[in-house]
Amino acid sequence: MAKHVISRSSVFREKFTFGTKDVTKWFPGHMNKGMKQIEMMLKNVDCVVEVHDARIPFSGRNPNFRNALMLRPHLLVLNKVDLADMTRQDKVEELLQQQGVNSVVYTNCKEQTNTVVKKKLIPKIKDLIGSRSRYHREESLEYNLLIIGIPNVGKSSLINSLRRTHLKKGKATRVGGIAGITRSVLERIKVCEEPAMYLYDTPGILAPNVQNVEVGMKLALSAALQDHLVGVDSIADYMLYTLNKKGNYSYVKYFGLEDPTDDVLKLLAHVALKNNKAVKLRSPGSQTGYVYRPHFDAAAGIVLRAFREGKLGLVMLDDDILDSSQGR
Numbered sequence: 001m002a003k004h005v006i007s008r009s010s011v012f013r014e015k016f017t018f019g020t021k022d023v024t025k026w027f028p029g030h031m032n033k034g035m036k037q038i039e040m041m042l043k044n045v046d047c048v049v050e051v052h053d054a055r056i057p058f059s060g061r062n063p064n065f066r067n068a069l070m071l072r073p074h075l076l077v078l079n080k081v082d083l084a085d086m087t088r089q090d091k092v093e094e095l096l097q098q099q100g101v102n103s104v105v106y107t108n109c110k111e112q113t114n115t116v117v118k119k120k121l122i123p124k125i126k127d128l129i130g131s132r133s134r135y136h137r138e139e140s141l142e143y144n145l146l147i148i149g150i151p152n153v154g155k156s157s158l159i160n161s162l163r164r165t166h167l168k169k170g171k172a173t174r175v176g177g178i179a180g181i182t183r184s185v186l187e188r189i190k191v192c193e194e195p196a197m198y199l200y201d202t203p204g205i206l207a208p209n210v211q212n213v214e215v216g217m218k219l220a221l222s223a224a225l226q227d228h229l230v231g232v233d234s235i236a237d238y239m240l241y242t243l244n245k246k247g248n249y250s251y252v253k254y255f256g257l258e259d260p261t262d263d264v265l266k267l268l269a270h271v272a273l274k275n276n277k278a279v280k281l282r283s284p285g286s287q288t289g290y291v292y293r294p295h296f297d298a299a300a301g302i303v304l305r306a307f308r309e310g311k312l313g314l315v316m317l318d319d320d321i322l323d324s325s326q327g328r
């Protein structure tokens with residue numbers, strides 16, 4: 001991380017001013033249908049595997065899943081751990097436990113050979129299922145798992161990773177970089193032979209009302225919301241605010257800036273210039289009749305891609321929640 005001696009209070013914003021776009025209400029129709037399908041599936045499943053993004057272990061977990069989590073054994077998979085700053089893992093787990101989450105595993109489903117998926121996940125699921133009554137499913141030798149979570153956290157990737165690891169089989173379900181790839185509850189997908197385990201993939205489902213705008217921005221920054229709903233420029237601004245607040249100035253070196261900045265337009269203009277991203281505008285007053293200005297949205301796309309690929313360092317976006325629970 002680049003070292004810069006800077007007096008934060010005089011240079012950077014202490015608070016982020018949220019725009020007018022309402023990011024707290026984004027619940028497309030397919031999510032409503034998905035939630036109903038999930039509720040109907042519950043009687044046929046032995047364990048609910050909830051996948052969430054390790055960079056936001058608390059923000060955006062859907063409270064409407066609570067029913068599902070209480071009725072069946074529940075495992076929380078914090079995925080994308082390759083992008084997350086887990087320095088405060090103990091605190092994360094303590095707080096999750098206070099919220100009733102007792103079983104957590106951390107995964108990186110981008111990795112080809114994922115040792116957690118290979119060695120820990122199936123035994124943990126087996127133990128969890130063994131710890132409770134399976135009711136009418138007691139006789140069945142097959143285990144059915146339901147995978148749930150908000151959009152784009154890696155639910156389908158986890159299924160593919162399990163299949164690759166345990167069955168040496170290829171992709172069974174579609175994966176993609178934009179929220180909303182899986183649109184409905186899918187067929188049973190076999191993920192393990194011994195014991196026979198099947199998984200139902202489901203669409204990512206957000207709470208109908210995200211708690212507040214800051215949670216909405218964290219979801220947008222981690223790509224659980226589609227960018228156009230918030231605007232790439234606003235998301236890039238929130239990213240800059242967040243990195244500066246954490247004293248993470250790695251973006252300075254990465255984008256070749258001279259100094260850290262709190263001005264997102266300055267950052268975006270610089271990135272646009274470096275990447276030849278300009279828009280040509282009519283300007284009757286100029287000699288050629290045209291002027292060029294930086295393509296801010298294209299630059300914001302480049303900046304967000306770098307952040308989401310981990311090029312700007314590992315992050316924990318829920319630091320504020322960990323701080324506010326300190327000493328409680």
Ligand SMILES: Nc1nc2c(ncn2[C@@H]2O[C@H](COP(=O)(O)OP(=O)(O)OP(=O)(O)O)[C@@H](O)[C@H]2O)c(=O)[nH]1
Binds near residue numbers: 152
């Ligand atoms: N860095 C990183 N990227 C991951 C990981 N797991 C998944 N991804 C990426 O995250 C994106 C979303 O993955 P999906 O598996 O489609 O996520 P999903 O939860 O099924 O998404 P929806 O079906 O849209 O709800 C893809 O670009 C994956 O390659 C991980 O552990 N680390």
Ligand SMILES: [Mg+2]
Binds near residue numbers: 181202
């Ligand atoms: Mg999916």
